[in-house]
Amino acid sequence: MALTVRFHEYGGPEVLRLDEVDPGEPAAGEVLIRVDAIGVNRAEALFRAGQYIEQALELPARLGAEAAGVVERLGPGVDGLEPGQAVSVVPAFSQNDYGVYAERAIVPARALLPRPSTVDAVTGAAVWMPYLTAYGAMAEVTGLRPGDVAVVTAASSGVGLAALHTAARLGATPIAVTRTRAKADRLLAEGAAEVVVSGEQDVAGRVLELTGGRGAAAVFDAVAGPGVVDLARAVAAGGTLLLWGAQSGRPTPYPGFELGMPALNVRTFTVQEITRDADRLRRAAAYVASGLRDGAFRAVVDRLFPLTEIAAAHRYLDSGARFGKVVVTVRR
Ligand SMILES: NC(=O)c1ccc[n+]([C@@H]2O[C@H](COP(=O)([O-])OP(=O)(O)OC[C@H]3O[C@@H](n4cnc5c(N)ncnc54)[C@H](OP(=O)(O)O)[C@@H]3O)[C@@H](O)[C@H]2O)c1
Secondary structure (H helix, E strand, O other): OEEEEEEOOOOOHHHEEEEEEOOOOOOOOEEEEEEEEEEEOHHHHHHHHOOOOOOOOOOOEEOOOEEEEEEEEEOOOOOOOOOOOEEEEOOOOOOOOOOOOEOEEEEEHHHEEEOOOOOOHHHHHHOHHHHHHHHHHHHHHOOOOOOOEEEEOOOOEHHHHHHHHHHHHOOOEEEEEEOOHHHHHHHHHOOOOEEEEOOOOOHHHHHHHHOOOOOEEEEEEOOOHHHHHHHHHOEEEEEEEEEOOOOOOOOOOOOOHHHOOOOOEEEEOOOHHHHOOHHHHHHHHHHHHHHHHHOOOOOOEEEEEEHHHHHHHHHHHHHOOOOEEEEEEOOO
């Protein structure tokens, strides 16, 4: 049996329960892993609340898609992995099919990346989702090039910080957007060329000022909602407004007619575009691994919580106070 986090009803962090569950045996193409650390992400909070892009198909439901651990058993037909091997889990599956908030969990082999002995479990759980998301959206989808300006909203989130680092590594200039001034200095220390405080400043006006009136090549927005109309004003002709989150929780209008039908590409994106395609995952993983090796990329971990305090971890996530990743450790 394995301590496993499940929710039996939708709701706030308090609905998360620690149940003893038999993880079962891995089927063809699956692997049973011992989980050592878990990356906590907005998608799980939304899934728990019944507000994610997919609903739980049955309750109680498991959750979690980012982790680091060690292979225990291989299902039939799994090659290239062996028991005892350290691995990271990347989000390449629906939480309706698998969930890693547990002491032990079954995951598809295609969601596992080998974890070098130099990468500890907390780092192995914290880096992949943010950097695969940032690389996929910025390099593969948007084609960000050296000299481009990239605007990143919710910049202090795990994905936001990875996006600042990725833009810089691609030779682009990252501009961070954050709601209050509280995190501005830390965003500059993480490589933002400029910080725009959305609670105090006209974001589009400031980006246009910083880019000599041209606008940014791309805006990567995790907030969505009515603010996208203003953000669209900050995009250069032919540029992209990429939506990769919905922090505002409000309906998102299409920014078109009221802006004079600009030459604007609006694109939605999830990391699963990358992680569910073996070739794209191989390329993205190679890019992220090289960034981790040369020091351009690193885990920015805000706080650690033990698995038994998973509700507190989600409360902290929901508070919006964080700077970087929240990671849950599985103590034995
Ligand atoms: N598309 C994908 O594949 C993908 C993958 C992973 C994550 N995401 C998205 O990326 C975003 C970040 O995810 P995460 O798990 O790294 O961190 P997170 O905990 O969801 O993000 C925290 C940050 O979001 C900002 N924020 C919180 N509430 C907000 C609100 N109501 N309005 C505006 N901003 C708000 C705050 O940043 P400031 O204080 O700096 O403003 C806060 O520090 C989420 O929207 C998530 O859904 C997308």
